[in-house]
Amino acid sequence: LFCIALAATGGRRQCRAGWVDPDSPEEALTTTSHYAGDTREYELVFSDEFEQDGRSFEDGADPRWTAIDKNDYTNEALHFYRPQNVQTTNGVMNISTILKENKYKAFDEKKLKYYADAKHIQSGMIQGWNKFCMTGGIIEFSAKLPGDPKTGGLWPALWMLGNLARATFVGSSNFIWPYSYNQCDESNRHSQQISACSKVGHYGMKPGVGRGSPEIDILEAMMGSPEKLPNTNITRPYFSTSLQIAPGLEKNRPNLGKLPKKGHWYEGLEYGSNNTQLNPFFYGVTLEHKPKQFTYQSDAISANTHLTNDFFEHHRKYRVEWEPPYVDGTGGYVKWFLEGKFLYGIKGDSLGLTKTEIPSEPMYLLMNTAVASSWGFPKPCPDGCDCECYECGNPECSCGLPEGFCDNLPAFFEIDYVRVYQAKGDSKHILGCSTKHRPTSKFIQGHKKDYMNMEEGQKVPLHAIQRGGGFCSQNSDCGFPVKGKCASTRCVCEEDYTGPKCLSHAGFDDNPPPTEELSVDWLLPSPVFAAIFTFALLAFLVFVGITAFHKRRQDSYDQLTTLSDAVNGELVKMMQQQGSGGGSYQQSSGSGGFNPMEEGTQKTVTYCMIDGRLLDE
Numbered sequence: 001l002f003c004i005a006l007a008a009t010g011g012r013r014q015c016r017a018g019w020v021d022p023d024s025p026e027e028a029l030t031t032t033s034h035y036a037g038d039t040r041e042y043e044l045v046f047s048d049e050f051e052q053d054g055r056s057f058e059d060g061a062d063p064r065w066t067a068i069d070k071n072d073y074t075n076e077a078l079h080f081y082r083p084q085n086v087q088t089t090n091g092v093m094n095i096s097t098i099l100k101e102n103k104y105k106a107f108d109e110k111k112l113k114y115y116a117d118a119k120h121i122q123s124g125m126i127q128g129w130n131k132f133c134m135t136g137g138i139i140e141f142s143a144k145l146p147g148d149p150k151t152g153g154l155w156p157a158l159w160m161l162g163n164l165a166r167a168t169f170v171g172s173s174n175f176i177w178p179y180s181y182n183q184c185d186e187s188n189r190h191s192q193q194i195s196a197c198s199k200v201g202h203y204g205m206k207p208g209v210g211r212g213s214p215e216i217d218i219l220e221a222m223m224g225s226p227e228k229l230p231n232t233n234i235t236r237p238y239f240s241t242s243l244q245i246a247p248g249l250e251k252n253r254p255n256l257g258k259l260p261k262k263g264h265w266y267e268g269l270e271y272g273s274n275n276t277q278l279n280p281f282f283y284g285v286t287l288e289h290k291p292k293q294f295t296y297q298s299d300a301i302s303a304n305t306h307l308t309n310d311f312f313e314h315h316r317k318y319r320v321e322w323e324p325p326y327v328d329g330t331g332g333y334v335k336w337f338l339e340g341k342f343l344y345g346i347k348g349d350s351l352g353l354t355k356t357e358i359p360s361e362p363m364y365l366l367m368n369t370a371v372a373s374s375w376g377f378p379k380p381c382p383d384g385c386d387c388e389c390y391e392c393g394n395p396e397c398s399c400g401l402p403e404g405f406c407d408n409l410p411a412f413f414e415i416d417y418v419r420v421y422q423a424k425g426d427s428k429h430i431l432g433c434s435t436k437h438r439p440t441s442k443f444i445q446g447h448k449k450d451y452m453n454m455e456e457g458q459k460v461p462l463h464a465i466q467r468g469g470g471f472c473s474q475n476s477d478c479g480f481p482v483k484g485k486c487a488s489t490r491c492v493c494e495e496d497y498t499g500p501k502c503l504s505h506a507g508f509d510d511n512p513p514p515t516e517e518l519s520v521d522w523l524l525p526s527p528v529f530a531a532i533f534t535f536a537l538l539a540f541l542v543f544v545g546i547t548a549f550h551k552r553r554q555d556s557y558d559q560l561t562t563l564s565d566a567v568n569g570e571l572v573k574m575m576q577q578q579g580s581g582g583g584s585y586q587q588s589s590g591s592g593g594f595n596p597m598e599e600g601t602q603k604t605v606t607y608c609m610i611d612g613r614l615l616d617e
Helices: 441-446 527-556 563-578
Strands: 003-005 013-015 030-032 041-048 079-081 086-089 092-108 113-123 125-127 137-144 154-162 215-222 238-245 276-278 299-306 316-323 333-338 341-347 363-371 411-423 484-487 490-493
Touching: 041 137, 079 092, 079 363, 092 125, 092 363, 113 363, 137 154, 137 215, 154 411, 215 316, 238 341, 299 341, 363 411
Parallel strands: 079 113
Antiparallel strands: 003 013, 030 041, 041 411, 086 092, 092 113, 092 411, 125 363, 137 316, 137 411, 154 215, 154 363, 215 238, 238 299, 276 299, 316 333, 333 341, 484 490
């Protein structure tokens, strides 16, 4: 990491560290842990200050982020994500949530048919999937929450996810999310796609190592009226901080809305003050699949912290400090902080109940505002309301919406910056989305259809970053004089900048991992198998030799053919060529002979197992 000040830029720093934004201030280059037990020195390894207005984040436009363009069909979502809802304005990343209709193709689980449907809310999600990932470190956001704190329905979130799953692309998360488990347990072997029980490694992964995509939630804000809630002193508005992992507890689970009994939940959890308490409203989800052995439980080890109006009026600092476990899976922790004050912590020792681990997967960052009937909407459904309609302006839908929800839009979630730090010289703190001990690239390449929206014609999970070429009418459109210039109505980028209009710093890994090509792993035969194969081959050669010898002896005794014999012989050849009989496997015509797809022959049938609720639009 090195940055130099150049007089030509008015003293502004120019960083050549791969992922560090040149706009990051000098005082942000290093930090210290807020945890008293950690005295290491931390250096900035990634940042985005969002100072440049006008950046675009559609697929292929930015090296750090992708604003997705698709329907979200998770968590009873009522929104459609569009890239135009993510913009940089006035020095912040602005995620807007608006009233706008988007039509899409939905799936009827009962009739097993697609039908036309529409969503009436449009919002934004930006994610760093397969671009920038880290294993361990300190992640800090400065953000201002959207909307009215006393009006429910919005779901702003800052979070992290293991790179083996891509958020909202549920084909990639099936049997992957949110596993953080490296034990061989036959009861979980079907539900954990990459199991420690596997004796052979595939897609560049080591055998006997369980893999998955755990989730760390830095902020999930719940707004609404401030009445008292059951079994907690925390009232709305509040935000949740969570670690989501699998496998979860199968039996004696806590009841929603109630505190867990001793021994029925994770113990040794740390709380900073009475303003943060265990979250009794979310203990995880059951992911149901057929057949039953593919169903599994996830756990959300979560806490809630009360928010004041100030968090909706000013930018505030949300931080998580993540220490990965040792190689044997022990140790490690996740600790959350708000404005420098400790909120909540989970140590590796607290996960013994399920033998799960603090995450060791490379994880990426996400920012979004969702709207879902499962978050801040009336539950249970009010009397006389079917809660099947959520369209503002439609009188038939008003009963299922939170009070004041429609007047709360448009709403704007502002992120002032995101910064990532790692401890100097610590081998557990690693950059990269596919690392030596936790590779992901071959697996993603081998399952790439799970990571893209094929119904919309997407052919690759991520497009290459477009460098220049955006339309311009003047130099300032292209970030002149530092980032690019306008030439013949098209932007031309300077060395360290990219994107259609050259407005993004060209992020890259300083020490990228070696390129991984998808290849076939050949298994070496055991000595016993090799001996059997050699004996069988010799026996076959002896048999062929004896047969050829007898054939030559028979030919030597054949008499000269007569004319009738010759005619009959030619007739036989004609019949064989026409496929009217004989035993040839290389028939010139389609009739007769051996057809592997005809009745009576064994057919290979491929079965696709899928949870109908998770189908893409």
